[in-house]
Amino acid sequence: MTQAHYNPVLRLSDAALDRNADRGWFESYDAYVGNILQLTRLGCSYTEVAPGKTACPHHVHHGEDEMLVILSGEGDYRFGDKTYKVRGGDVLGAPVGGPAYAHQLINTGTETLKYLVFSSKADIDVCEYPDSGKFMVSSRPVQGTARHRLRYIGREETSLDYLDGENIGDET
Incomplete structure (x- = not known):
């Protein structure tokens, strides 16, 4: 896109919201501002989250820092093994790390919780x-799409041996 056709201004009230995480108490509406x-x-x-809902599971990134800016509403911010009451005007940190840095924002208020999530964009991330x-494990989406080049969700106990499936030249 040429600079002549580029609009550097987005009014959040005009942004089209996509419904995401729509199972059980996981439900959010998001616009991918970046x-x-x-x-x-x-x-x-x-992101907008209705009362009693959350956008995502308790998680931690190993390749991307996140910062959440609460625009309006209130909720509980689970961070590691602690919970913090948050509301409009609060800024929340979610640095890379292990389980002690895992985070989740839950709408415990009576109105829609509205917030921005800023993140560094790693080419590869482990969540x-x-x-x-x-x-x-995921790679950055293909430019202009929401499709990841690589995305795998699993558990450590299902891990394969490094040489599993490889021709190792064993002639037994």
């Missing part, structure tokens, strides 16, 4: 989910 603004190294999404014992 993609809309064609940012290449900074991720940003705008760990301590509550369920799973992990995800």
